Amino acid sequence: MTRRVVVVGAGPAGLGAAAGALRAGAAVTLLDAAENPGGQYHRMLPGAFAAADPGRLHHGWRGFERLRDHVLGHARCDWWPESAVWAVERPDRGVPHVHVLRGEADGAGRARHVLVPDALVLAPGAHDRVLPFPGWELPGVHTAGAAQALVKGERLVIGDSVLIAGTGPFLLPVAASLLDAGAAVHGVLEANTASTVARGWGRRPWELPAESGKAGELAGYLGLLARRRVPYRTGRAVVEARGDGRVEEAVTARLRPDWSVVPGTERTIAVDALCVTHGFSPRLELPVAAGCALRDGAFTEVDADQRTSVPGVHAAGEITGIAGAQAARTEGLLAGWIAGGGAPDAPEAVRTRRSRDRARAFAARLAAAHPIGAAWPGWLRPETVVCRCEETTYGALLSAGGDPSRNSAHAVRLGTRAGLGPCQGRICGPTVAELLPDAGGNPHHRPVAQPIRLGELAQPPVENPIENTDRKESAR
Amino acid sequence: MTRVVVLGAGIVGAACARELTAAGCAVTVVERARPAAATTAHGEGNILVSDKEPGPELELARLSLRLWPRLLEALPDPEAVEWEAKGGIVVATTPEGAAALRAFAAGQRAAGITAAELDAAAFADAEPHAVKDVAAAVHYPEDAQVQPAAAATALLGAAVRAGAVLRTGCEVTGAVTRKGRITGVRTTGGTVGADAVVNAAGPWSGEVAARLGVRLDVRPRRGEVLVTAPLPPTVFHKVYDADYVGAVGSGEAGLQASAVVESTRAGTVLIGSTRRRAGFNDRIRPGVLSVLAARALRLFPSLAGVPVMRAYGGFRPYVADHLPVIGPDPELAGLWHATGHEGAGIGLSAGTAAVLRDLMLGREPEIDAAPFRVDRPAVRPEGRAA
Amino acid sequence: MRLVDDDPAGRRDVPLRITVDGEPVAGITGQTIAGVLLASGHRAWRTGPSGAPRGVFCGIGVCFDCLVTVNGVRDVRACARRAHEGDTVTTQSRAQGDLR
Numbered sequence A: 001m002t003r004r005v006v007v008v009g010a011g012p013a014g015l016g017a018a019a020g021a022l023r024a025g026a027a028v029t030l031l032d033a034a035e036n037p038g039g040q041y042h043r044m045l046p047g048a049f050a051a052a053d054p055g056r057l058h059h060g061w062r063g064f065e066r067l068r069d070h071v072l073g074h075a076r077c078d079w080w081p082e083s084a085v086w087a088v089e090r091p092d093r094g095v096p097h098v099h100v101l102r103g104e105a106d107g108a109g110r111a112r113h114v115l116v117p118d119a120l121v122l123a124p125g126a127h128d129r130v131l132p133f134p135g136w137e138l139p140g141v142h143t144a145g146a147a148q149a150l151v152k153g154e155r156l157v158i159g160d161s162v163l164i165a166g167t168g169p170f171l172l173p174v175a176a177s178l179l180d181a182g183a184a185v186h187g188v189l190e191a192n193t194a195s196t197v198a199r200g201w202g203r204r205p206w207e208l209p210a211e212s213g214k215a216g217e218l219a220g221y222l223g224l225l226a227r228r229r230v231p232y233r234t235g236r237a238v239v240e241a242r243g244d245g246r247v248e249e250a251v252t253a254r255l256r257p258d259w260s261v262v263p264g265t266e267r268t269i270a271v272d273a274l275c276v277t278h279g280f281s282p283r284l285e286l287p288v289a290a291g292c293a294l295r296d297g298a299f300t301e302v303d304a305d306q307r308t309s310v311p312g313v314h315a316a317g318e319i320t321g322i323a324g325a326q327a328a329r330t331e332g333l334l335a336g337w338i339a340g341g342g343a344p345d346a347p348e349a350v351r352t353r354r355s356r357d358r359a360r361a362f363a364a365r366l367a368a369a370h371p372i373g374a375a376w377p378g379w380l381r382p383e384t385v386v387c388r389c390e391e392t393t394y395g396a397l398l399s400a401g402g403d404p405s406r407n408s409a410h411a412v413r414l415g416t417r418a419g420l421g422p423c424q425g426r427i428c429g430p431t432v433a434e435l436l437p438d439a440g441g442n443p444h445h446r447p448v449a450q451p452i453r454l455g456e457l458a459q460p461p462v463e464n465p466i467e468n469t470d471r472k473e474s475a476r
Numbered sequence B: 001m002t003r004v005v006v007l008g009a010g011i012v013g014a015a016c017a018r019e020l021t022a023a024g025c026a027v028t029v030v031e032r033a034r035p036a037a038a039t040t041a042h043g044e045g046n047i048l049v050s051d052k053e054p055g056p057e058l059e060l061a062r063l064s065l066r067l068w069p070r071l072l073e074a075l076p077d078p079e080a081v082e083w084e085a086k087g088g089i090v091v092a093t094t095p096e097g098a099a100a101l102r103a104f105a106a107g108q109r110a111a112g113i114t115a116a117e118l119d120a121a122a123f124a125d126a127e128p129h130a131v132k133d134v135a136a137a138v139h140y141p142e143d144a145q146v147q148p149a150a151a152a153t154a155l156l157g158a159a160v161r162a163g164a165v166l167r168t169g170c171e172v173t174g175a176v177t178r179k180g181r182i183t184g185v186r187t188t189g190g191t192v193g194a195d196a197v198v199n200a201a202g203p204w205s206g207e208v209a210a211r212l213g214v215r216l217d218v219r220p221r222r223g224e225v226l227v228t229a230p231l232p233p234t235v236f237h238k239v240y241d242a243d244y245v246g247a248v249g250s251g252e253a254g255l256q257a258s259a260v261v262e263s264t265r266a267g268t269v270l271i272g273s274t275r276r277r278a279g280f281n282d283r284i285r286p287g288v289l290s291v292l293a294a295r296a297l298r299l300f301p302s303l304a305g306v307p308v309m310r311a312y313g314g315f316r317p318y319v320a321d322h323l324p325v326i327g328p329d330p331e332l333a334g335l336w337h338a339t340g341h342e343g344a345g346i347g348l349s350a351g352t353a354a355v356l357r358d359l360m361l362g363r364e365p366e367i368d369a370a371p372f373r374v375d376r377p378a379v380r381p382e383g384r385a386a
Numbered sequence C: 001m002r003l004v005d006d007d008p009a010g011r012r013d014v015p016l017r018i019t020v021d022g023e024p025v026a027g028i029t030g031q032t033i034a035g036v037l038l039a040s041g042h043r044a045w046r047t048g049p050s051g052a053p054r055g056v057f058c059g060i061g062v063c064f065d066c067l068v069t070v071n072g073v074r075d076v077r078a079c080a081r082r083a084h085e086g087d088t089v090t091t092q093s094r095a096q097g098d099l100r
Helices: A012-023 A061-072 A144-154 A171-180 A194-202 A209-227 A285-290 A324-339 A347-369 A394-401 A409-416 A429-435 A454-458 A469-474 B011-022 B056-073 B095-110 B120-126 B148-161 B202-211 B243-248 B286-299 B342-360 C033-039
Strands: A004-008 A027-031 A077-080 A083-089 A097-102 A111-115 A119-122 A126-128 A141-143 A161-166 A184-190 A232-234 A236-242 A249-254 A267-270 A273-277 A280-282 A313-315 A385-387 B003-007 B026-030 B088-092 B116-118 B136-140 B165-167 B172-178 B181-187 B190-193 B196-199 B219-228 B238-241 B256-263 B269-275 B307-318 B325-328 B335-339 C015-020 C023-028 C044-047 C053-055 C067-070 C073-077 C088-091
Touching (some): A004 A012, A004 A324, A012 A027, A012 A061, A012 A324, A027 A061, A061 A077, A083 A285, A083 B286, A119 A285, A119 A324, A126 A144, A141 A144, A144 A161, A144 A171, A144 A273, A144 C033, A161 A171, A161 A236, A161 A249, A171 A273, A194 A232, A194 A347, A209 A324, A209 A347, A236 A273, A285 A313, A385 A429, A394 A429, A409 B148, A454 B219, A454 B286, A454 B307, B003 B011, B003 B181, B011 B148, B011 B196, B011 B335, B011 B342, B026 B148, B056 B342, B088 B120, B116 B120, B120 B136, B148 B165, B148 B342, B172 B202, B181 B196, B196 B202, B202 B219, B219 B286, B256 B286, B269 B286, B286 B307, B307 B342, B325 B342, B335 B342, C015 C033, C023 C033, C044 C067
Parallel strands (some): A004 A027, A027 A077, A119 A313, A161 A273, A184 A232, B003 B026, B003 B196, B026 B165, B088 B238, B196 B335, C015 C088
Antiparallel strands (some): A083 A097, A097 A111, A236 A249, B116 B136, B219 B269, B325 B335, C015 C023, C044 C053, C067 C073
């Protein structure tokens, strides 16, 4: 019997996992909510654009195209685009079942399917983490990921007069994309001080040559900024956005290494768009629903072969630690290989593990260079919105958290509505948990992982429509 | 001053702590996790008379309805509790259901409950987005709703301001007894001395009783609720199908689902609720959610396009005869129980706390408390060891 | 807010039209509804509970700020839904007294 592996997410990790499982001889069902594979890193242009040279917008496009064409064209791979996983169900025994809605994003009357795999690989990726600041809810304030998705995915430039701020290496490719698209970028502000960044980068320099590709990519971005006379400033952050109905100016300030604001260093600059990121939040609702243990409450715990704590469930990519596309792809290859029944000591597994570990070590260096400083709440005011959906303020959260008879995650959520709006705490959840460390609760608990319309939910699902791959192969 | 330890900081523990503190007791609330974090936070905040047949539970519900406004009045921020006297409408969609509903309502009217039958036009006027062809609809204007975690934490806060001590993250592990009397509880945070102990641990009160060395047959029953995305006002009352009454009154272990549809102040619509016995298994079952959605759409077909953004499940304290357990433990002097409210604990907490206080202080309760006694067979089955 | 001119990616634009609250808006085939709105100069189209304006924040379907009603179906993430010729888009609000 051919093993059936379901892979959730078709970004670098998911494509890698599909390739690994196919190589191990398994039949693969590869799902993604988007129409195209690639995830956020290799976000493809829509087919309707008929772009002659899409690779111009990407690093490593040729490798991506090869992997994509190999996986999607494989006889044992069933590719399910526009497929949203809305629930993961844990049966009394066996591998979790995957509940899927197939059809246009947020459509009505999408078909419900249930997949019952022999092994499951979760590779749902991550999204920008943005710390709140006064005015961050104004139109024109975007995550850096939004700017990147719009320019890479539909050639839309987020503004003509842009400031990019936050922390992390991701600030750089976003700046490069916007410059390439013709925007005026006023500057790139890295909140960490030069010494924090240098200390992180400078550690274990012997690891650098192994990942010279990624280091070279980042150096290339810095070179582009210099050529275009775009300042890259460290130790400086956007601490407020102002404007009447939309962002018109950004207030920046110098930060100490712990991200406390140095008084008197505030400056105001006129912008029509502000792009902010403070790192990435892994999308943990699916591993949590599958029952997977978390590491430090922040990432999916995996062993050396990408197995989670739940038998038959494997994890790859950003949900196991923010480490970038290169690490994600190798984690995926390994997770897929093992999920597909491949031997852990096979030479390709050994090689993949080694290259994964190099990529992770490089990522650890980046993470050390770009931490979130503990004093960031200093730029919040009592009236600052923390939960964007419900407009819960910092003051309301502090007053709930300061009262012992109210200080429980459930009571705070129900009492302030923080995290109970349409995004279900995807944006504010980690922030609220950080601001109220004693309230408990798991900000990633979302058993309904994607919205499902009542009419869709009321319909019975199609049971396990995984292709009979033996038939598919013999039909070729 | 009498030292009382209340076990559990859910709605019932909070109400008891407040009532006993006000009566002059020195109260310590011992909570395994955090306030209002379990059953209380996973319900809809029902304060209902409509689902109760004439009898002791209805009397407790009516006492509670009388007490709630006074409790709210005494709070510094009553708005936070989100009390809404929105009224309930029970709907039957079949002729048999209609006959049963009318008979049920007639009995309630005889017991003094306001239960007015709505004709089709009046129902359509009250709930313009609901299904039009209903067999019968009965309006219960006394039904109300609160935000349950806010209600519990407000009562707990009132107790703490009046001198009660709250110890969270502190789990009871055993009893300290002397000459057949409980004189304290052992907890993960040390021993707490007491003249009296109140077991208000909801679905876990059977387990707590066992740790204290006594038998109490209270079991968890699982319930799930769907939450839609925020909507413009669509549902104006607590609207439920008449089968809800049957589900509450039934002891079947299998899944029971009947639709209870209502909106919250935030604009979301809550769709409850299932009842099934599954131990303390907290896994969400998509098939169960599907049944719930289908039942809700029978009442509100126009909600078919509305997204569900969340589902939550909780455990309710279930007793085989469907009556709360309020009173002294028959074996261990000084131990009291206030539990077993199943899905009605939010509403019944006010009356429960008042009855318990009166029993503990040797006063005559406002209603007959004998039906809630602990030594009845449903709570103390013969021959079942602790 | 505009499309890249003279695109080095070599894009070919096929025009389409949608309506937004009854007004015709021009876009190109392949854009998301958010893309059509942004490229046509709309920065914000939804309001939060206080009535404050909202548009695209995360751009990848996570924040739900950009919700619109499409052809009568509410709560569609504009950043995730491709626009189709003739789509009828209506804006949504969570503001008290302006409940759409």
